[in-house]
Amino acid sequence: MKKSRAPKLGIGLLVLGYAFALYWVFTRSTPVVSSRPITIRIAHWQIEKGPPDGIDAIIKRYEELNPRVKVEQVLVPESVYRQWVRSNLTGGTGSDLIEYGVWLDGLTDIPARYFEPITDEMMRPNPYNRGTKLEHVAWVNTFTDGLALQRLNAPDPGQFYAVTLTELSERLFCNRDLLRTITGSDRTPHTFAELRVLFRQVAAYAARTGRPVHAMAGARDNASWLMQFLLQGAMMESSQRNDRYGVLAVYAWDELGLYLDGRWSYRSPEARAGLTLMREVSLSMKPGFVQSTRDAATQEFLRGDAVFIFAGTWDGTSIRSQATFPIDVLRFPQPTKDDPVMGPYFYGRFADGGGGTAMEFYLNKQSPHPKEAIDFMHFMTSVEGNQLFTDHSGWLPSVREVRVPPSIAAYLTPLDCYTFGAEYMTLGSSVNSAVLRNFYLLAGSQGSVDQFVDAMEAEMPEAVRTDLRKEVSNRAIIVRPQDVAIMAKAALSRRAPQDASLLLARERLESSQTQSEALMLQMGRQLERAGPAK
Amino acid sequence: MLCPLLAAGAASSADLNEAWLAIANSHPKDALRKLDESDPARAVQLARAVALMAQQSATDDNVRAAEKIFVELATGNDEPADEAAYLQARLYQLHYVQPDYAKAAELYQALAQRHPRSHWAQLGLVKLALLKLYVVPDTTAAGSDRLAPAEALLAQISDPLLQRDLNLQIGQAGVALKQPLARFLPHLVAADRVGGITATAREDLIVQIGVLSMRAGDWAQAKKYFERYLVEFPNNVRAYDVKLNLDDAIRHLAKRAGS
Numbered sequence: 001m002k003k004s005r006a007p008k009l010g011i012g013l014l015v016l017g018y019a020f021a022l023y024w025v026f027t028r029s030t031p032v033v034s035s036r037p038i039t040i041r042i043a044h045w046q047i048e049k050g051p052p053d054g055i056d057a058i059i060k061r062y063e064e065l066n067p068r069v070k071v072e073q074v075l076v077p078e079s080v081y082r083q084w085v086r087s088n089l090t091g092g093t094g095s096d097l098i099e100y101g102v103w104l105d106g107l108t109d110i111p112a113r114y115f116e117p118i119t120d121e122m123m124r125p126n127p128y129n130r131g132t133k134l135e136h137v138a139w140v141n142t143f144t145d146g147l148a149l150q151r152l153n154a155p156d157p158g159q160f161y162a163v164t165l166t167e168l169s170e171r172l173f174c175n176r177d178l179l180r181t182i183t184g185s186d187r188t189p190h191t192f193a194e195l196r197v198l199f200r201q202v203a204a205y206a207a208r209t210g211r212p213v214h215a216m217a218g219a220r221d222n223a224s225w226l227m228q229f230l231l232q233g234a235m236m237e238s239s240q241r242n243d244r245y246g247v248l249a250v251y252a253w254d255e256l257g258l259y260l261d262g263r264w265s266y267r268s269p270e271a272r273a274g275l276t277l278m279r280e281v282s283l284s285m286k287p288g289f290v291q292s293t294r295d296a297a298t299q300e301f302l303r304g305d306a307v308f309i310f311a312g313t314w315d316g317t318s319i320r321s322q323a324t325f326p327i328d329v330l331r332f333p334q335p336t337k338d339d340p341v342m343g344p345y346f347y348g349r350f351a352d353g354g355g356g357t358a359m360e361f362y363l364n365k366q367s368p369h370p371k372e373a374i375d376f377m378h379f380m381t382s383v384e385g386n387q388l389f390t391d392h393s394g395w396l397p398s399v400r401e402v403r404v405p406p407s408i409a410a411y412l413t414p415l416d417c418y419t420f421g422a423e424y425m426t427l428g429s430s431v432n433s434a435v436l437r438n439f440y441l442l443a444g445s446q447g448s449v450d451q452f453v454d455a456m457e458a459e460m461p462e463a464v465r466t467d468l469r470k471e472v473s474n475r476a477i478i479v480r481p482q483d484v485a486i487m488a489k490a491a492l493s494r495r496a497p498q499d500a501s502l503l504l505a506r507e508r509l510e511s512s513q514t515q516s517e518a519l520m521l522q523m524g525r526q527l528e529r530a531g532p533a534k
Numbered sequence: 535m536l537c538p539l540l541a542a543g544a545a546s547s548a549d550l551n552e553a554w555l556a557i558a559n560s561h562p563k564d565a566l567r568k569l570d571e572s573d574p575a576r577a578v579q580l581a582r583a584v585a586l587m588a589q590q591s592a593t594d595d596n597v598r599a600a601e602k603i604f605v606e607l608a609t610g611n612d613e614p615a616d617e618a619a620y621l622q623a624r625l626y627q628l629h630y631v632q633p634d635y636a637k638a639a640e641l642y643q644a645l646a647q648r649h650p651r652s653h654w655a656q657l658g659l660v661k662l663a664l665l666k667l668y669v670v671p672d673t674t675a676a677g678s679d680r681l682a683p684a685e686a687l688l689a690q691i692s693d694p695l696l697q698r699d700l701n702l703q704i705g706q707a708g709v710a711l712k713q714p715l716a717r718f719l720p721h722l723v724a725a726d727r728v729g730g731i732t733a734t735a736r737e738d739l740i741v742q743i744g745v746l747s748m749r750a751g752d753w754a755q756a757k758k759y760f761e762r763y764l765v766e767f768p769n770n771v772r773a774y775d776v777k778l779n780l781d782d783a784i785r786h787l788a789k790r791a792g793s
Contacts, residue, residue, distance in 0.1 A: 079758065119732060119733060122733075123732070145765050145769065145771050146769065146770040146771055148737075148770050148771045148772070150770075151539075154733070154734060155703075159732075159733055161734050181651070191688075243745070244709050245706070245709050245738075245742060246709075246741070246742045246744075246745030246749065247738045247741050247742050247744040247745070248745060248775045248776065248779075249738075249772065296659050300670045344621045346665055351771070356771055365560070370589045370598055400769070415769070415771070415773050415774045416774060417774060418774065419771040419773055419774070419775070420775075421774065476628070479628060480592065480628050480629060481560070481588065483621065483624045483628065483629070484557060484562075484584055484585070484587055484588040485558060487557075487584045487617060487621065488554050488558035488584070489558060492551070492554050492555065492558060492616070493582070493605075494545075494613075495550075495551055496555070507730075508732055509697055510657060510695075510696075510699070510729065511698075511699050511730075511732070512733070512735075513731070514661075514664070514699045514700075514703060515699075515702070515703070515735055517628075517661070517664060517666075518664050518703045518706060518707070520712050521667070521668035521669055522662055522668060522706075524668070524669070524706075525669065525710070526580070526667045
């Protein structure tokens, strides 16, 4: 009797389980078919604590206002983001809105190939700002920085491509308890000279107590951000001198050309000064930090093994929500005019983050719902939408008139510093790769400025040429199809003369094409004059 | 009159409109499907040739197929002729795998001589000027006036927007080619006066005229442009540096007034 009951029991359980699964799928899980006719997707790599919640809050409110549209947030780990973006865009399966950054290695052709300019929309007010102070302000001017950084990096200088969600800066996060334990005070350093004193105090404390604590949490990412910051500051006078166009900025393509003209190099005394400061800081990090990523530095700081961590405010929410100790947020203490290393090249306070906005979202040319995608871009960068982002992410807003919560007021960068935009590391993917590859030569007890400089100067001639050629070819990707677009707009405008927007679009395209083409020819000339790398 | 054309498979006006819309939306294959290869109408042939240019992958074969049509159309005396002639030049400048700037320059020149008032001829003069500035200069002798050939072409352009765009580029070329500041700064000011430049280029131009005016010792002009920048872009990251430059310009003006 017992033998015949067991199979029946098993079958019964199987049937029960199947029935339960059916019930769950059809009543509790996400619908297989959305009840909303349009779905748009927004993809990004900012899966650290903060932004996903911010975007979720935007989506929730947007869907309330737009019942026809469903918005899906696609979170892609940073480690695979580049491959994910390229393979999806090539395969025609990319999200409607895609986060992109010019520093993403190996993707410099992506904007030109796959992203649609939104210049016309940028010249008009954001409809979601109705009833606010920004109601009649052109969309571009509603951003706290006027989209300055995005403009610097736009593939086509006459066009706008992206909206931004946040203002970024870089800050020193300080473990107040640990600082007090080591120094007897919670006074944070105000100058680089005071920071040097602190480095010595921490080293002495570690030696005395045997506790493995360092002044700065170390990882390749954090160290490279800091190096970029220090180099920019050290090279400020050089950047000003090399600003031949007089635009108070130096674009990456121009910096590459200036290198070929011999107007700067890592051998210059000011570059060496910046690298020397970086080496000083690297000696206050744990040995072997170059092998670690930023998560390791964050963990080191949260464990209480480092007094400071230099991080972008993009890590602020993660760090502050997980810390078990009070954290002070301060601007990195800069060298002064009498600094023994940087004093001779001191130009003035330089931007720690530049006050520029970031977390750039671009419109995929292949989006099946461009109108809805742009509408979502409008909402997320409206006063209401961006306020939701800030309140739920703990990140700064990118839009004016959005209230900044007191808890993150320290992230704001006042307009009290030089921002030249001149990057001496992320000029292009080849130069950036060379810097990161050789970084270990600068850092740690075995490293030196000379070793790093020698290695870089050996690689730079070829790396710069490669990156400048990429700049030319990226612009060609944009410029070539513009001939077709211009003809099409001209033909359509003739057939519909009452539609003034077609004529305006053609005129603007002709103008921006001429600008890009001229740039291509200039860069081509530069490459030709420089000849092959020796 | 219409019936024989329709019987011959001629594209209707609606078809042509749809074809151009398809081209504008980056769907050249759709456009080619709507347009009959044997349709003799010049407007249709032009649309076909542009669709061929737009095809991916961009190969010299596609470009040559387009050029064949352009060459035939360019012999006419109407707008399609001018568009075709202009586009033929563009193929040599940009679309063939190996550009031939000298050939492109020759074609732009020929179009301008045939129909100097045509928009396409004038746009071609802008492109020709860029070629003369950077890749097929009239002379590269040391100390030569590298801007003069482009300025000569500028004088042939009557469209104010095209004049603006060429003025802007002569200004930028003045920097790149290390010409005297006094030669090229007026071109930048002239470009600004027309207005309508968009995006980065506009903001850059305002700062640029201010800074270059300082370098030229024209403090009044510098002040005017820096003040304008701070009104239009008060929160942009360059505002700090612009303010310092403005203070400098004001100091110089005060000193001059006092002396």
